[in-house]
Amino acid sequence: MSATWLLPLPIVLPFATAVLAFLFRRGPEGRWISVFGSAVTLFLGVLLLIEVLSYGPQAAQMGEWPAPFGITLVADTLSAVMVVITGITGLAVAVYAVAEIDGDMEELGYHALFQVLIAGVSGAFLTGDLFNLYVWFEVMLISSFGLLVLGGKRVQLDAGIKYVTLNLVSTILFLSGIGLLYGTTGTLNLADLSRIAPTVDPGLMTVIAMMFMVGFGVKAAVFPLFFWLPASYHTPSFAVSAVFAGLLTKVGVYAMMRMFTLVFTQDIAFTHTILLWVACLTMVTGVLGAAAQTDFRRILSFHIISQIGYMVLGLALMTPLALMGGVFYLVHHIIVKANLFLVSGVANRIAGATELGHIGGLYKGAPLLAFLFLIPAFSLAGFPPLSGFWAKYVLVKASMDLQLWVVAFTALAVGLMTIYSMTKIWGQAFWKPHPGGTVPSLSTLRPGERMALLTPIGALALMTVLIGLFPEPFVLVAERAAGELLDPSAYIAAVLGEEEILQ
């Protein structure tokens, strides 16, 4: 299949799945359509990645309107990898949702909203046009708002309003930035922007860059713009919070990585220094926030923030090694984080709550779950030989190479403090006896449910171990992605064609 169709299909297919799942929402068919559609989407993502790895960055012009006039979809290594990870998370959560989402939520269109969210995320990763990126952000915002309030509990509506209000502020800044950028350069095609940006007044570009930094910063939940995240991620159903935790903030990080390597590179000394301090403060505040929490999902939510700091650190340092670490971290984090939220869902199911004071005894009653929790938890904290170790190692090494001792020390100290909160979850939820006197056990679940809940958790944990034990192919792909970010000429050539650049 040629690139013309391989690129749009990971977006089109979730949309088509959404339509079918919605029409069959009253029966059990809807959830299986969602699972099947997610599996095909993952398969298409893998095909795309293979194509990109063998032939370099690929571009497709929608409606055959040539770039920079029409909507371009582009996949370089980073985009293709992100699409594959989106597919993996989507499939894992779709399987998990079979056991978690009840008939009422299905009838309200849970599966359709979920698939539209996946389409929005894939679209944001694949688009090569800034305004189109805005549209995908809106698709994500609307569907995620729907998923967040589905169930209609008071706490959910409260969370939903905070979530939407703060995200709309970010959207307004992003849109104003787009307007200013279009006014100064006359184009919104990313490849074209990358060509024209150096010819524009650098002061003006820096102003616009800062608007984008704040806009994407809210989406990515960096310091000091992260307040909406811990206020909302612990309220929806567990399947929803897993896909939010895995994917949504990472779209913001991806957009930042794309814009601050491709377009806003005029004044790196200024913009990337700000990013560096933002990254350090994000790491520290996130992990300190987590230490103060006593709810399973709230601890994990604050950890998302501290982990975002590591990814932004990779971008801020702007060396090949650091960017490679950032990309590697992105991939590792999505798998681990989504998995931890799924584990918290099972813990809630068999022990009755997510508040750590109210549960316990999981180690005694469900040793398998305890084992499956330990893998992503240790990986998150950076224990060798799990995936998180390599991700952290590369970033610390990159900051030491630049002799940024404070940054390297912060990254290491934050890792240590991550272990502290993971130990808190371990000690309270798994080791302490259950305060109700019962022993929570996996055997209280029906066999079919047990399969649907534990298979995705097991598969994601296996992936974490595999990345940890055999990091080389993953490092090579991340290295290639970083190389393409630092030297976007292949990206630009794929979009605009070779001749265009010579002019």
Add this chain to the structure above:
Amino acid sequence: MKSSLIVRAATRLLVGLLLMFSIWMLLRGHNEPGGGFIGGLIAATGFILYAIAHGCRAAREALRLEPQTIAMVGLGVALAAGAFAAIPGDALFTGQWLFLWPGPDTKGIPISNILVFDIGVYLVVMGSVLTLVLALEEEV
């Protein structure tokens, strides 16, 4: 709450007019201002007026289908219209044209997937606006 006689009498006339106007807007949209989005909004206005005059239940009965279903079917229609471009081997959403009965000095009657896409947009907009408005109206 019972609406006034004037509203109900005017609605009887206006709903039909609005729906016809919405289709006219949809069809003229290819070359002139109009199109699926604005057409869908006008059609939704028609049904909202009906809901104000006769209540939401009557409006839902007049719609026959649930508004959410209309929106999702519209999304399917728009996608299918875009994906149709695969048959001649063009990129997604490429316009496909067929001219029926071309004469010596006319190109013939143009048939395109662009109109089908616009109909999809019309249904999406109409369905989603009605979903929101009817839900809010029933809540109050």
